[in-house]
């Protein structure tokens with residue numbers, strides 16, 4: 001990791017650093033430029049890597065012990081006093097344990113708090129349900145004033161952390177445990193909060209993914225193009241709120257078949273958000289939501305769980321195959337759009 | 339003497355077997371919360387192998403005593419106790435943390451026999467234990483509820499909400515234990531979030547407070563017997579323990595809160611446990 005080289009990350013860095021580590025480094029560096037940044041955690045400085053900020057700026061770093069509700073309350077107080085608090089704990093504790101503090105203290109008062117939640121989805125697979133978090137997107141996107149971001153990899157994490165400093169109001173950012181692979185080759189692809197990124201061109205079908213599922217979707221698209229010549233569009237919907245409606249509508253018009261993929265319950269997350277747009281637009285479209293069904297996931301290695309719940313490349317390829325064989329009914333403005 | 343020589347010997351032998359099993363399970367699991375798993379061992383052993391009125395052949399027996407491991411990450415140290423007690427075969431522990439296994443780092447009541455509550459999110463166990471104890475009182479049943487908490491866990495407000503409720507509802511049938519190993523993840527509790535004076539805090543919440551060496555069965559037994567005499571006041575036993583107890587290279591080392599073992603490390607750990615019990 002090139003400590004002195006500013007904020008630019010190379011593939012070397014992402015190979016040698018996990019998204020959580022990159023988060024820690026970016027934040028520590030941002031702390032040099034921005035004295036109003038403070039960082040807080042609840043006995044997870046090491047696990048979430050927010051401790052890297054603490055190593056550089058101990059006077060602006062607060063570990064409140066294992067007390068997540070207190071953590072969010074204190075963050076809101078610091079924001080009221082003019083600071084920009086970055087808060088990190090595991091997603092399940094940030095979004096659910098302290099959910100009301102986030103809603104009422106932070107979102108209701110529209111405070112400038114940035115919650116960077118780690119170990120989201122099934123990334124801590126062997127820890128079981130108490131540490132899985134497949135509900136946070138559903139909860140967080142329902143809070144008024146909240147911006148919700150799910151970076152696809154370390155590069156995007158770096159971009160998103162930087163972008164959210166000057167993005168006014170509360171932000172909830174969801175990253176994994178830290179073993180995720182990269183999907184981008186570098187960070188220069190014009191990351192913008194609220195603007196989806198096309199990762200693979202295609203006009204037969206569209207896969208809209210977020211977080212670590214973006215890499216899975218890209219791999220699925222590449223494989224299926226090579227083996228069957230099917231052109232799959234892949235969209236990285238890194239911002240769940242505000243959602244890039246245009247990207248969705250364009251995909252519907254161009255392909256009429258959409259699969260969403262997320263490391264989250266199929267209830268309330270990316271798939272639901274996309275479905276809302278499609279139905280409100282009155283578009284005729286096939287939609288399949290891949291994600292965790294309405295169950296508490298089993299214990300297991302994260303890769304195995306991705307496979308089991310069909311949110312890996314294999315599962316996506318299977319879903320694409322099923323959907324391609326299905327008809328889509330024409331709607332009124334069909335001709336103008338197809 | 340609160341324990342006969344024979345009882346003491348039996349508990350000591352059992353603790354030795356369980357500490358070995360914790361090391362092995364951590365090895366099979368590919369990683370686990372072994373530090374806190376080893377500090378809580380003697381508390382679990384004396385409860386399961388001396389005091390608790392339970393029947394492993396009938397895990398759902400309504401009259402049984404209940405135990406809630408509020409520090410649910412201690413699962414890797416708890417499952418071996420339940421296996422040794424006979425709730426299920428110790429062979430099953432080889433699957434710990436494996437995909438599809440009933441055992442993850444935090445144990446699930448619906449999958450693990452003998453478990454009275456699913457825990458793992460800190461600060462939840464005491465309120466659950468308070469509810470159980472209230473239930474026994476409401477049914478006028480004599481069974482007791484035991485609850486083991488981490489010291490780092492005491493930073494959670496919900497613990498103190500539960501503590502207040504337990505004395506308010508006069509739960510003499512509730513006995514809490516604090517695994518006072520002085521560490522949480524990020525370091526010493528007193529540096530991360532100071533807890534002292536911990537006894538005064540519990541006392542001011544209306545609990546009877548006892549302090550013991552949490553690795554000394556005689557002291558533990560004496561405290562638990564005292565607690566059993568209580569009629570309408572909950573008791574908390576502050577157990578001074580060592581994180582990683584039994585494995586010399588882990589003892590008192592915060593980096594062993596969670597860790598994995600390769601074959602060599604596991605062998606060394608087993609040897610160290612054997613030495614502690616004069617078996618090597």
Ligand SMILES: Cc1ncc(C[n+]2csc(CCOP(=O)(O)OP(=O)(O)O)c2C)c(N)n1
Pocket residue numbers: 042043044066068093097371373374375377409411458459460461487488489490491492517519521522523581595
């Ligand atoms: C609500 C909640 N926050 C954070 C965690 C993550 N976590 C697991 S163990 C632990 C430290 C526990 O320390 P302590 O209670 O002292 O347990 P011990 O040292 O006995 O292992 C933390 C922060 C959790 N399991 N639950």
